[in-house]
Amino acid sequence: MKWDIPSLEELEDAVWKCTACGNCKTTYDFGPPPTFGEICPAGVEFGFDGNMASKGKIAFARGILDGQLEWTEEFVNDIYRCTICGGCQNQCELDHKPVIPEIMEAIRRKAVEDGVGPMPTQKVIAQSLRSYDNPYQGPRRVRTDWTRPFKKAKNPIKNIMKENAPILFYVGCTGAFNLPVRNFPVATASIFQKLGIDFGILGENEICCGSTAMRLGDVDEFKRVAETNMKTFKDLHDNHGVETIVTSCAGCFRAMKKDYSLSDEYEDYMGGLKIIHTTNFLFNYFKQGKIKFTKEVPWKVTYHDPCHTGRHLIDYKIDEDGSQQWKGSYLGKNEDNCLYDIPREILKAIPGIEFVEMERIRSNSYCCGGGGGVMTGYGEWAVKNAGLRVQEAMDTGAQKMVSICPFCHFNLNEGSKRLQSDMKVYDLVELIDLAL
Amino acid sequence: MTEMPMESKVDSKITKKLCEIVGEKNATDYKHIRYAYSYDLSFVKPKLPDYIVMPTSVEQVQAIMKFANQEKISVTPFTAGTNIGGLCIPENGGILLDMKRMNNIIRIDEESHYAIIEPGVSHAKFASALAKYNLRFSWPVGPPSASTSSCAISHGIGGLSGRYGLNSEEITSMEVVLPTGELVRVGSCAIQEDAWHSCLPLPRMDGLFTGWLGTTGVITKIGLRVHPTPPILKVFTASTETIGQMASYLRTLGNYEICDDLTGVSWWLSQVPIPYPYKPKPEGVPEWISFATTFSWTQKEKEAREEIWKMVVDEETKKGSSLKETVYPEEALKARTQLPSQIVGSTKNYTKQGGAGISWPGTFTPVNKWEPVYEEWKKILIGRNLSPSVRVTNYRGVHYGMLRAMIPFPKKDPASIENARQAIVECLKVDLDNGGIPYKPPVDFGLEINKRAHPGYVELMKRVKNMLDPNDIMNTGKLAL
Ligand SMILES: Cc1cc2nc3c(=O)[nH]c(=O)nc-3n(C[C@H](O)[C@H](O)[C@H](O)COP(=O)(O)OP(=O)(O)OC[C@H]3O[C@@H](n4cnc5c(N)ncnc54)[C@H](O)[C@@H]3O)c2cc1C
Ligand code: SF4
Ligand code: SF4
Numbered sequence: 006m007k008w009d010i011p012s013l014e015e016l017e018d019a020v021w022k023c024t025a026c027g028n029c030k031t032t033y034d035f036g037p038p039p040t041f042g043e044i045c046p047a048g049v050e051f052g053f054d055g056n057m058a059s060k061g062k063i064a065f066a067r068g069i070l071d072g073q074l075e076w077t078e079e080f081v082n083d084i085y086r087c088t089i090c091g092g093c094q095n096q097c098e099l100d101h102k103p104v105i106p107e108i109m110e111a112i113r114r115k116a117v118e119d120g121v122g123p124m125p126t127q128k129v130i131a132q133s134l135r136s137y138d139n140p141y142q143g144p145r146r147v148r149t150d151w152t153r154p155f156k157k158a159k160n161p162i163k164n165i166m167k168e169n170a171p172i173l174f175y176v177g178c179t180g181a182f183n184l185p186v187r188n189f190p191v192a193t194a195s196i197f198q199k200l201g202i203d204f205g206i207l208g209e210n211e212i213c214c215g216s217t218a219m220r221l222g223d224v225d226e227f228k229r230v231a232e233t234n235m236k237t238f239k240d241l242h243d244n245h246g247v248e249t250i251v252t253s254c255a256g257c258f259r260a261m262k263k264d265y266s267l268s269d270e271y272e273d274y275m276g277g278l279k280i281i282h283t284t285n286f287l288f289n290y291f292k293q294g295k296i297k298f299t300k301e302v303p304w305k306v307t308y309h310d311p312c313h314t315g316r317h318l319i320d321y322k323i324d325e326d327g328s329q330q331w332k333g334s335y336l337g338k339n340e341d342n343c344l345y346d347i348p349r350e351i352l353k354a355i356p357g358i359e360f361v362e363m364e365r366i367r368s369n370s371y372c373c374g375g376g377g378g379v380m381t382g383y384g385e386w387a388v389k390n391a392g393l394r395v396q397e398a399m400d401t402g403a404q405k406m407v408s409i410c411p412f413c414h415f416n417l418n419e420g421s422k423r424l425q426s427d428m429k430v431y432d433l434v435e436l437i438d439l440a441l
Numbered sequence: 442m443t444e445m446p447m448e449s450k451v452d453s454k455i456t457k458k459l460c461e462i463v464g465e466k467n468a469t470d471y472k473h474i475r476y477a478y479s480y481d482l483s484f485v486k487p488k489l490p491d492y493i494v495m496p497t498s499v500e501q502v503q504a505i506m507k508f509a510n511q512e513k514i515s516v517t518p519f520t521a522g523t524n525i526g527g528l529c530i531p532e533n534g535g536i537l538l539d540m541k542r543m544n545n546i547i548r549i550d551e552e553s554h555y556a557i558i559e560p561g562v563s564h565a566k567f568a569s570a571l572a573k574y575n576l577r578f579s580w581p582v583g584p585p586s587a588s589t590s591s592c593a594i595s596h597g598i599g600g601l602s603g604r605y606g607l608n609s610e611e612i613t614s615m616e617v618v619l620p621t622g623e624l625v626r627v628g629s630c631a632i633q634e635d636a637w638h639s640c641l642p643l644p645r646m647d648g649l650f651t652g653w654l655g656t657t658g659v660i661t662k663i664g665l666r667v668h669p670t671p672p673i674l675k676v677f678t679a680s681t682e683t684i685g686q687m688a689s690y691l692r693t694l695g696n697y698e699i700c701d702d703l704t705g706v707s708w709w710l711s712q713v714p715i716p717y718p719y720k721p722k723p724e725g726v727p728e729w730i731s732f733a734t735t736f737s738w739t740q741k742e743k744e745a746r747e748e749i750w751k752m753v754v755d756e757e758t759k760k761g762s763s764l765k766e767t768v769y770p771e772e773a774l775k776a777r778t779q780l781p782s783q784i785v786g787s788t789k790n791y792t793k794q795g796g797a798g799i800s801w802p803g804t805f806t807p808v809n810k811w812e813p814v815y816e817e818w819k820k821i822l823i824g825r826n827l828s829p830s831v832r833v834t835n836y837r838g839v840h841y842g843m844l845r846a847m848i849p850f851p852k853k854d855p856a857s858i859e860n861a862r863q864a865i866v867e868c869l870k871v872d873l874d875n876g877g878i879p880y881k882p883p884v885d886f887g888l889e890i891n892k893r894a895h896p897g898y899v900e901l902m903k904r905v906k907n908m909l910d911p912n913d914i915m916n917t918g919k920l921a922l
Contacts, residue, residue, distance in 0.1 A: 021853035024482045024797045026584045027521050028787040033565035033585040035779040041569040041585070052495050052542060053469065054522070055477035064477035073476060080473040098789035099797075331794065 006232050007269040010224055011104075013066060013111040018333075019101035020066045020108060029058035029093035032369040042365045044092035046374045046390045056083060058093035059105045066108050069115065076121045084112050085124050086386070088379045089220055090312040090372030095319075100335045103321035113222025123221040127382045131223050134230065138212035140381070141182035145209045148181045151190045152206070155198075162194055165205030169246040172197075172204035173238075175261075177254030178213050179411040185418060186411040192438040193253050193283055199441050200290060204251070207237070214252075216260035221378045231265050235274040242277050253283040253434060255313030255410035256376075263317070282314060284409045284433055288347045291354070298440040301357035307403035308352060308360070309394065309417065309430075310370035311410035314344040319368065340368065348409055348433050355440045361401040371397065373408075375416035391420025395428050406430040450534075451491050455514065459494050459536070462504045467495040467542070478519065478529070478537050482788065483800040484850070484862040485527025485883050490517065490537035497542045499616070499624065499661045506659065507622030509536055515917040516620070518655040520560055520588030524595060525801055526883040528654050532918035538659065540588075546570050547662065548637070555613050557637045557664050560590040564781040576667040577601070579608050582777060584786035590663040594651050595881050598836065598843065600734065600780045601668060603695070603703040606837035609651040613639050613664035617650055620658060620910035628664065637664035649909065654881070656916040657909045671736040673743050676778055677750050678769040680727035681705075685812045686762040687729040687833065692808050694733060694753045695839035699746050703835045704777070705731040707815075710830035710847060713772050717795035717849045718826040732769050734778055791830075795849025798858060802868040802886075806844040806877030808835065817871045818846055825864040844877060887921025 013020075032044040043049050048057030055061040065084060068074030087109060094105040101108070116122030123131065130140040137143060152162050163170050174197065180189040197204050215230040241247035252258050261280045265271055290296045322336040329336060345367045353360050365371040374380075374390025395417055398406045406428060408414055417430040451470045459468040469475075470492050480487035491514075496502045509516045515535025522529040531537055544561030551574045558567060564578075565585035571577055579599030581592055592599070593608040605611060614628030614637040625631075627647045628640040640647045650658050677694075681687045687705040695703055708722045709715055711730050722728060733750075737743035757764045776785035784790070792799045806814055811833050819829040827848055834843040846868060850861035866885050873879070873893055879886045891899055903922055906913070 018853070021851070022797050024788045024792055024799065024852075025480065025522070026482060026786065026788045027523060027586050028584045028783065030521075030586040031563060031565050033569075033781065033783045033786075035782060036572070038572045039565075039569040041563070041565040052467065053474045053477070053493055053539065055474040061477050065473055068473060068476045074473050077471070077473070079471045083471075083473060096783060096787065098784055098787035099793055334793070 006228070008228060009267050009269065010114070011107060011111060013069060013108070013115050016066070016104060016108050016111050017070050019104050020063055020070060022099050022101040023060070023063040024099065025060055025064070027058070027060050029060055029096040032092070032096060032365065040364060042369065042371065044096065044365070044369060044371065046090065046372050047087045049393070050386055050390065051086060056086060059097060062087060062109045062112065066112055069112065076116065076119060081116055081121045082124060084116060085122065085127065085378060085382050087377055088372045088374055089377035091316045092369070092372055095316050095368045100333055102335050103323060110220065110222060114224055117222040117224070123223065123378060124382045127221050127378050130217055130378070130381050131221065131226055134213055134218055134226050138230065139178040139182060140213060140217045141178055143178070143182035148211055149208045151181060151187045152194070154191065155194060160198055163205030164208045165241060165245055165247065166207065166210055168205060170203045170205040171246055171248045172202060173241055173247045173250045174204050174206050175250050175252040175257060176206055176211060177252060177257045177411065179254055179415065181211070183411065183415055186415050188435055189253055189411050189414070189432050192432065192434040195438050196287065196434060196441060200295060210237070214257040214260040215264065216256040217378065219260065219264050220376070227264070231260070231268065235265060235268070238278055239274045247278065249279045249281060251281055251283055251286045253411065253432070255282070255311045256412060258282045259313045259317050282344060282409070284314070284344055284348050284351070287437060288351060291351055296437070296441070298355055300440050302355050302436055302440050303357035304405050305359040305361060305403050306352065306405045306407050307363050307398045307401050308349055309363070309373065309398070309406055309408040309413055310345060310367055311408055311413045312370070312372050312376055314409055315370055316343065316368045318342040318344070343368070344409065348407070351433060351437065352407060355436055361403050363397045363401055365397065373413040373416045373420070375412045380412065380416055387416055388419045388423050391416045392423045395420045395424055395426060399426060399428055407433055407436060409433050455512065456492055458508060459492055459505065462508065463494055463496050463501050467497065469493050478522070481522050481524070481527055481530060482798060483525050483527045483883060484798065484858050484865070485530050488530050488532060489534060490531045491534045492536045493539055494536055495539045495542045499618065502618045502659050502661055503622045503624060505536065505538065506618050506620060509914055510621050510912055513912050513914060515914050517916050518659050520591045521563070521584065521586055523584050523587045524591070524881050525799060526881040528881060528883070528916070528919060532884070535914070535917070540659070543661065549574060549576070549667070551576065553638050554668060555638055555664050555666050557662055558590060559662055560588055560660050562589055563587060564589050564592070568781055571667055575670050577670045578665065578667050579605060579611065580780035582780060582782065582785050585781035585783055586786070589665070590660055593663060593665060594660055595654070596652050600778070601701045602836045603700045603834070604698070604837070605668070606840065611666040612647050612651065613637055613666055615647055615650060615660055615664070616662040617658040617660055620912070620915045630664065649905065654916055654919045656906065656919055658915070671738045673737040673740065674778070675735050675737065675743055675746060676769070676774065677733040677735070678731065678767055678774070679754070680730045680765050680767040682727055682729070682763040684729060684815045684833070686757070686764060687731060688808050688811045689760065689762060690753070690757050690764050691731065691833065691835050692839055693756055694750065695835040697749050697753070698838040699749055700733045700735050702732070702734045702777070704733070705729050705833045707829055707831045709828035710832055711770055711773050713770065713790045714793035715791055715795065715830040715847060715849050716828050719823055719828045727763070727765070727767070730767060730769060732774060732777060791847050792849035796851030796853065798850040798852040798861065799847060800861060800865050801845050801847050802865050802872060802879060803845040803881060804843070804869070804872045804877040804879045805841050806872055806875065808839060808842040810875045810877065811842060811844055814844060814872050814875050814877065818868045821864055821867045821871070822846065822848070825860050827861060827864055844872065884919060884921050887919070891921055
């Protein structure tokens, strides 16, 4: 398989499009009334312009390409002190906007290639991926621990390798191994069963999607798992009747949709398959009137838009042939694929729910602080940042936060503990399951 | 690629001392961090600072300045570095004093219509706080993330300058740390700690710190007048064939003092983005287009303003002007009337095609000189394949005339940067010779100003500078003295 994953050098033209205007440092909307917010977790925590937003990361890229900056321990540290959340990207309007996260990841790829990245704590993840096929150093057999209650209740979940099903529920490593978010797959499978959906899981044969490796710049490891997965998925499609892959993890979803598509054989392997996030999948049932909420959930809630199901799914319109402005000109964005309205619509339909919004939402959502390898590399900072987001939620008067990403879920709950707050974070599937 | 920043000599003992003052997290000499402060949008050559320091209190600023003065280390104040003149690029290395962490809005006085803010408060933060009281400020068309106080002390201009003048005229009081580390105050807050309402009727000592490009002291708090926001906006849009006719229209309309912003732009500047390289204006399209914003409290007031505008149009038409009511391109109009603007602040309208660089000959030039200067600028700019993307604006009725060409260029290519630099400096010389004065001048401009200045002016500047900054440590070299 050939991969079109750009090197920093290949992105040089884009790097030189940045004016250093610093617009990316904060989010602002004229309104009226005008709203303002911090948008860069790294900037909030570390403050120097180099740490802040795409202005800073592009300065790093420029310095490397200029020959001015050489790797030092501190420099490598700073290229990883970024959640790759894309909050900054959303503020920029110049031609390099569509590739801002690519520039950030290309710097990391260069660091890995040069043998200096990722950071030691993150290397543990890379090693775990190689040894265990997941970033949590979890033995394979633990992957199915969450299915026990289903077995007990005599509603076992199909092993898709043994029993065909049209739907693969790709659980993801976080849901399977990270104890505090294990209710995720449980709620998802419970809803599927309540709705009579014919689905199966890969169980012990599931391996990591590769998102973490990609975010850390470890291309070789990403390619290894991505290629293995694509082959497995094709086999499931060709020989086990699978037509749809449903995933509850925003990171897995993004990886399969976006990162895998950088392979020249993506269509051959994934062409026949539909990849869909649980939220979207359930929304289709909801629209068809097949989800009928029967129980009340009497909570005042707010919703946190994860980066991976939000702005990372924006489609950027680029003038590819120069017919509209000039070749490579950024023409505009399309947010149709972003899961902004769907979770809100479902939430509002649950009886008893009172819904309130935070200030920074949708494409200007404030990252929980866990992405881009930060949760593993810089746990303390990740949790501190999550606390800022939890505080914002508390300021709305909400009692609970809802989201659709296990990473955000885990990190925000940790943030809440740090604040010694009562705020608890739920996944949307948990609420749906409660109301069904 | 741009020229490399010069290497610098970092002394770890100095870093250690700075860390002692502001804490380990807020001072550094790491090169990758310094590099991010070594360049800006303009043609000014990159130069590396040696240390970056982010103070969080007035006491820390004082301690830094005392130490820097004692060790004779240059100090360059910085908030966002978006001044388009290389004013935060340290000519001599030294300490880059990043003030962004001092970002509190200390008070908004909704009765007396002023606010007290710290230098790190951005237009975005200030605008959203003021809106809660239906108040506003004269926002520039720059990035919302940039500092309001830095705009004010640099004689910045914005969407209300047609009515109230420069943003520096809105300053009501200041707290400043001198280059030697002493804390001083100017304006009413100097007499009564809590009174921040006015610089007058005291001697105008705020002038020691405005327009000095961060070379005379570090502002730690500033009082600024703010204004109520009437609910009804009307924008008059008109076009003319020539700059002369546009100048006449803006002058006549300016005489009535009914507009908050009164601006004409050449066809090239009305394009989003400015064409780079130069492209001829299509036949039959007027060369000048104008917008004039006026706010009213009642419908009747708006109608009265419209009546005045019609009188102006009649007056101009009688003179034989080609003036016509016209449609201003929607995106460009939004960018100029919905301020601060995240879109225009991102520099998209200016440099999206040019490629990362922008500089300007930005000047105050009397209205009656706009025509001769513009005609010369056009020749210079088109001769260098650059768009004559020029803006003219009246401030405070017709008191000041602003004349500015926004010039984009690709930052990747040194020859293009130099081409733009030479064109801009040539334009500036023409303007100076016609009695214009550049604002936020890069060193290249400073040299041209001082060449023409009365010897007494230069001498006085030197004396004032020497009095405040005896070791010449603050933003060294920026005054081109
Ligand atoms: C696209 C674009 C459009 C713009 N349009 C306008 C416009 O319409 N009107 C306008 O006025 N400006 C405009 N600007 C310039 C600039 O954005 C604004 O003036 C802005 O408010 C400056 O803030 P800053 O934080 O970037 O200042 P900086 O560039 O960081 O600083 C400006 C100057 O102040 C000094 N300084 C900073 N902090 C202190 C301090 N605490 N004490 C003493 N000195 C200090 C610096 O050394 C420097 O000399 C524009 C810029 C861009 C990129
Ligand atoms: S990334 Fe975009 S918004 Fe940020 S400094 Fe560069 S040009 Fe400005
Ligand atoms: S991606 Fe997120 S954390 Fe990284 S620089 Fe941009 S806003 Fe900051």
